[in-house]
Amino acid sequence: MALLIVGLLVFFAPHMVSVVNHEWRDKTAQSIGEMGWKTAYSLLSLIGFWLIINGYAEARLTSEFLYDPPRWLSHVAALLMLPVFILLIATYLPCRIQRMTKHPMLVATKLWALSHLLVNGRVAEIILFGSFLLWAGLVRYSLKNRPKRALPQLPDSKLNDVIAVVVGLALYAVFAVHLHVMLIGVRPFG
Structure with missing residues (x-):
């Protein structure tokens, strides 16, 4: 279950930036470039997604x-x-x-x-x-x-x-x- 939760946290971290502080997101994207922001966003999302898949596959077998x-x-x-x-x-x-x-x-x-x-x-x-x-x-x-x-x-x-x-x-x-x-x-x- 821990792997699933970590995966969700990693996946949602970049997805929540604009929700929590859209001004910080825009300034950061401007300073590192929109492509740099999207690359970091995508990499974190993919890592989180991979962790979610593996964590869910593991957790669903033992979950109450x-x-x-x-x-x-x-x-x-x-x-x-x-x-x-x-x-x-x-x-x-x-x-x-x-x-x-x-x-x-x-x-x-x-x-x-x-x-x-x-x-x-x-x-x-x-x-x-x-x-x-x-x-x-x-x-x-x-x-x-x-x-x-x-x-x-x-x-x-x-x-x-x-x-x-x-x-x-x-x-x-x-x-x-x-x-x-x-x-x-x-x-x-x-």
């Missing part, structure tokens, strides 16, 4: 159950996951989905975390998915109180909504049917 969710919640989780991949794609495409949700990646993270909390009752899973849900909520709240930072995006197009939906649904299907069991070892449907 806090609750045993009813089987019907898996259907609710599957429905909550349906828009997740669409929102992830819409994050990078200027479209109505992006404008309506304002921060599609954060909405996707909240839905992903909530859906997994509904169907997983072990302590390790509650720590993992609860951390992401809390982080997404904190970031969303902080975004209301700090200046908007320009992010690179693809050109605006009327087809971007269609692309986000089609590609998102295709990714959902591939992940639910094949990749989830291959990468996580759990078959979402069955």
